[in-house]
Every structure is written in C-alpha cells, then in structure tokens.
Amino acid sequence: MHEYSIVGALIAQCEQHALENRAYSIARVVIKIGVMSGVEPELLKTAFETFKLDGICKNAELEMQIQPLVIHCSDCDTRTQLEERNLICPECKSFNTRLTEGEEMLLMQLELETE
Numbered sequence: 001m002h003e004y005s006i007v008g009a010l011i012a013q014c015e016q017h018a019l020e021n022r023a024y025s026i027a028r029v030v031i032k033i034g035v036m037s038g039v040e041p042e043l044l045k046t047a048f049e050t051f052k053l054d055g056i057c058k059n060a061e062l063e064m065q066i067q068p069l070v071i072h073c074s075d076c077d078t079r080t081q082l083e084e085r086n087l088i089c090p091e092c093k094s095f096n097t098r099l100t101e102g103e104e105m106l107l108m109q110l111e112l113e114t115e
C-alpha cells in the first residue's frame with residue numbers, strides 16, 4: 001500500500017532528526033498533507049500506528065494538517081484557495097494558472113524528548 005511506504009520514509013526522517021538532536025523519544029509528529037498529494041489521511045494514520053511500534057516514534061502522536069489546494073493565476077496575479085481540483089482562475093476565468101500548494105506531504109514539526 002502507498003501509505004505504508006510513505007510512513008516508512010516519514011519514520012526514517014523522524015529517526016534522523018532524533019539522532020541529530022540526541023533525543024531518546026519523539027512525542028509528537030506534525031505533518032501537512034496536501035489534498036492533491038494522493039495520501040489518504042486515515043490510511044496514513046493507521047500505517048503510522050502500526051509502523052511506529054518498533055522505533056523511536058513508539059509514543060508519538062501523529063497530527064495531520066490538511067493543506068487545501070492553492071492556485072496562482074498568471075493573468076490577474078491572484079492566489080486562490082480551492083476546495084476541489086479546479087485549475088480555472090475564479091477571478092478572470094483564465095486557464096493560465098499554476099498549482100502552488102496542495103500536492104505535497106511535508107513533515108512540519110517534531111516534538112523531541114531529550115535528556
């Protein structure tokens with residue numbers, strides 16, 4: 001499943017941060033999930049709960065923030081936040097737009113426990 005490989009990479013990233021900061025445990029993991037990232041938040045959470053058990057994220061709580069779609073229109077220079085996939089500028093109806101946010105999944109914050 002897609003989400004399992006994502007979680008594997010996410011946990012590896014957390015472990016790396018913990019190592020660099022000499023943390024013995026991670027209390028909280030905050031991630032941002034773009035609505036267009038193709039990641040299913042519920043599946044991701046389940047995968048995280050399963051995966052975390054044998055690592056430094058064992059006691060970590062996963063917090064997910066959903067990032068809506070944001071497009072930028074090159075014709076009228078407007079940034080618009082959208083609820084669903086739509087690449088037509090609502091201001092001037094131009095197709096000359098670019099997706100600027102909502103496609104990625106990012107690790108935003110970690111709460112580490114150090115000695």
Ligand SMILES: [Zn+2]
Nearest residue numbers: 073076089092
């Ligand atoms: Zn426009």
